[in-house]
Amino acid sequence: MANYDDDSYFQPSNTKNPEALKYCPGGNPFITFAGRQWWINYHWTQRSGTWADEPFKSIFDPKIIQRTDKGVRLQILPSDQPNVWRTSELVLMDKLGYGEYLVTAEADGGSFSNLDANAIFGAFLYQYSEAPPSNGPNIHREIDFLEVLRSGVGNAQFTLQPYDNNPHPVNFFKIPPGTNAITIYNHWYKDPGFNLVSYFACYAGKWSLGNLPPREAAFAWWMPSNQEGIKRLIPNHTDTSCERLHLNLWLMHGAAPSGPQSVTVTGFEFQPAS
Template identity: 25%
Template sequence: MKKTIYLLLFALSFAACKKSDGKLSDTAKTTTGSNAVSKLKTASTLSFAGYTWEVTTNTSGQQPGPNVFTTGSAYVDASGFLHLKIKKNTTTGKWECGEVTMLSSLGYGTYQWEVEGPISTLDKNVVFGMFNYSGNDKFDEMDIEYSKWGIASNNRVLNYTLYPETGSPLDTVEVTYPVTLSGTYTTQRFKRSSSAVTFKSLGGFYDDDTNLYASKTWTSPPQSISTLSMPVMMNLWLFHGVAPSNGQNVEIIIHDFKFTPL
């Protein structure tokens, strides 16, 4: 989703450093949010990383964006890697985007993606997102997104966002970071419990904190953290549905997704 308020801005240099992940014990149970799955408009599915995912398809344009989403823009290759694409359909002249939604719901634990792609230098109109989502907009969501949000000079391309649980009077909180990467392999993760959410981004594929370049923890209280078990989503789309300013197709490859429950 478009970010409108930056509550905390600060720069982090790219370095191999460690920060505490605030390991927590958590015996609380999450409840299930299924609105995201029920809102899907297609029966197209794929298998990736041991889970079944629904592929978003439409022809007239839908949010986010609005954009056209197609099965040709989200597929798994022979190596088992998930490809998300933005590409121009030469027949219709429309730009087509990729989005998948897990048909399972996940709760407290660590969510981790191994991503290949130029995420720090995406075209100004491109958005790449990894998040959980209940289907209730502006609530119950934890996002990792890379985008310039339509502003070419915006170098704060990494966005971590925590939306409050449904019914909470508390605001959404967000932090953004400037990112300069020397390669195209990164690890993106967040760990959620009933009392905290910790986001981390690393250069390369690692299960530890090697090459950590961004990290943020929010706790409850003072913030509101959803208790729902929710589907995971990944998408690659165009901000406001505006074509890439450079006119080029875009591709992100997700080598793996791993969930480790608490």
């Protein structure tokens, strides 16, 4: 029988394991940002160290995650191994549940619309273990607030899982050319009728929960709770849920970019659902 909502992957396998800590700057698996602790060696395993196989095929290297005066810089850099790149991921230690999530970020190369074709910047909720069957088909409680990636349809998307659901639970859009800074917003809650809602929006520029513009000012927004066949993929949150916010910059199938890439996460805010 599966151990549903099993949170043991976080403690002590990576955050207190001396072998894992060797890969972290100063032996510290955490970085402090926006008043919270973020885990930087999520992908480490006893078998393969910081190497992660498909779909990443790269090294998730905690040592290239940099704390700067602007925030936290996620990078994609070459490694000393042929055709293997180093990539970055942050995982929030707090399990926040329902509420309003807001992330601000800057494309260090100039514009999110020009991020390398093989690079993906992601902001998403995910739990490592499976949720119980009562949660529905989204077994990892995954909500992809934003994935910046180049495709034939656009250069970004909002997504629920599983992706192979019919219809596909995805909303494609284009980040306007020249957009250096973005604000990612997701409101996950239960409405008065106890229906699950996940409302997605992405804005140009840096905003906060206190001054967020109306959705008409966003360059993209999506409310999958209005779509039959998709709204059932919005996960629930329970006392045993262990979904956490992830922020990453990586390469699909390890495909080499044209050169180093970096995105700086400049802010994070959360307001619990009332």
